[in-house]
Amino acid sequence: MLLTSKEFLDELEYHGVDFFCGVPDLIVGKLVDLVEERGLAYMPATCEDVAVGVGVGAYLAGKKPCVFMQNSGFGNASDAFVTLAKLYRIPMVFVISVPDMPVSAGKEEITNYAQHLDWKRLILPNLDALEMPYTLVEKETYKEEMKKAMEMCEETKHPVALIIRKGYMD
Amino acid sequence: MRRSEAIKKIFENTHSDALFIFANGRIGREAYVEQDRKGNFYMLSSMGKAASIGLGVAMNAPEKQVVVVDGDGNALMNMDNFAMVGYAGPTNMTHIVLDNKSHDTTGGQESLSTKIDLSKVAEACGYANVWSVKTVDELGECLEKCKEEDGEKNGPSFVLVDINKDKYSVARTPHHAPEVMRDRFMEAVGASV
Secondary structure, eight states, X not given: OOBOHHHHHHHHHHTTOOEEEEOOOTTTHHHHHHHHHTTOEEEEOSSHHHHHHHHHHHXXXXXXXXXXXXXXXXXXXXXXXXXXXXXXXXOOEEEEEETTXXXXXXXXXXXXXXXXXHHHHHXXXXXXXXXXXXXXXXXXXXXXXXHHHHHHHHHHTOOEEEEEETTSBO | OOHHHHHHHXXXXXXXXXXXXXXXXXXXXXXXXXXXXXXXXXXXXXXXXXXXXXXXXXHHOTTSOEEEEEXXXXXXXXXXXXXXXXXXXXXXXXXXXXXXXXXXXXXXXXXXXXXXXXXXXXXXXTOSEEEEEOSHHHHHHHHHXXXXXXXXSOOOEEEEEEOOOOSOSOOOOOOSOHHHHHHHHHHXXXXXX
């Protein structure tokens, strides 16, 4: 069973996330629709790097921000992550979607698209290299994993990433 | 006009509890020397992001005047900020670009603003008030209008300030640790730390 965007957003809200900024893709599209339906504070971003800037500003004004982007978008956002969110120790949540990452063994692998192949392989090593803590979001464990991630975020005053792979959230 | 004169004037003609986001390079370093305050956020790097940070603050602290002091190089690096600010339209935001048409911090290399008028960009993106000024007095007048409009009917204001290149004014890198800047800024906003 897939995790629903509603369940995921409920959990973000449960942990106090109250400001959203980012660039949508097919995986987080429904999540963004829900954010708007619920009337949560939301700023559409032109690019993922400025989304981080807006998120940092929102935090400074007392919000608990979530910035969302596709894995390629994290490439755009890397410097803002390192020299703003990380440097100033901003506890914010990055939701990073990974299109076309193969679903777990046993399930049919979705066709690979050439434009996604490199980032799919590079995103997790890239997060490791930039010292971004992350957790892979799955239906079975998401509540527990998100609780751990959000607690770490607050305690260490450092951003955390929640990774949503294609085929894991609807 | 020198950068330092513009910065002095900006402090003089904005609300005493205004929140400032200073772009990296000489802008933040000269502001730090001129008047270091809790409500000053100095960008140490992340070039281009001053107006995005300012937008995030302005949207969520609507009762305060939020002043972004940007440079031409910074503004050009993320010109998409203009679109986001125009779209969101925070009435309490004043976006100032100190334009010396160069990357003065790194030795004065020419920037694209030699040919691009950033006030036209602000206008096209829907800033409610757009001014282009050449003297300290003109700058002061525009900033007084921004104060009047603060929190009221109008959307964001933009002031393009023509300044000279200047590598001789005193400039110091802010000595506060980044997380200290974060906490004292939040204190100035009135946000819980």
